[in-house]
Ligand SMILES: Nc1ncnc2c1ncn2[C@@H]1O[C@H](COP(=O)(O)OP(=O)(O)OP(=O)(O)O)[C@@H](O)[C@H]1O
């Protein structure tokens with residue numbers, strides 16, 4: 001069958017694509033899925049820190065795509081989330097061409113159930129390459145008007161140019177908004193015009209994990225929210241809002 005390829009995208013930077021990539025990848029892996037996370041955001045790496053592979057990677061995705069090393073050599077298992085495998089972006093420069101990415105995915109696709117592609121904000125080269133291979137695009141937005149409007153532009157581009165299905169993840173949702181006062185969130189969903197698959201709360205646990213290079217506690221609301229998205233991706237109906 002081959003892996004399901006999922007890209008993460010946003011219009012604005014800093015909405016949480018890399019954080020969601022790692023934590024959703026970890027949640028899928030905890031369900032017994034083998035997950036490969038490929039970071040395509042050259043020069044602005046962060047997946048290595050969040051997934052705990054910082055300092056453990058020797059090769060990056062460009063080394064693999066240019067044939068300088070095999071995929072096995074570049075893939076590193078996250079010490080924080082077992083069964084989550086990571087390939088980092090280059091420290092600087094380098095463009096991942098769509099044809100090279102497609103060839104790579106057909107080579108490694110049988111070894112994984114999910115391949116997550118963490119792109120850079122906007123619609124530059126990482127976005128274009130990911131879009132050429134993705135079956136599903138997760139648009140990550142935070143509940144503020146500018147981010148949401150830019151999310152819509154990205155969503156429209158995906159609908160026009162790609163063959164990926166679209167889903168929306170609302171991230172950094174203040175806890176006062178994630179319960180009954182949901183009107184504001186409805187507006188976000190309407191504006192982006194994509195089906196909602198996850199609501200991730202604004203979370204001190206996520207911030208602490210990023211600073212310390214540690215896992216988020218399994219009991220945290222944020223961890224439960226990522227588990228719910230993972231369950232929905234695996235076809236299970238779960239509540240969107242974690243109380
Ligand atoms: N739900 C959340 N609660 C609190 N902090 C968060 C949450 N999600 C992400 N963050 C923080 O927001 C910052 C940006 O997150 P991240 O790097 O994942 O965004 P990004 O969309 O990948 O950014 P870029 O566009 O630069 O690639 C980080 O400091 C991260 O720890």
Ligand SMILES: [Mg+2]
Pocket residue numbers: 017018019041046118119120
């Ligand atoms: Mg990022």
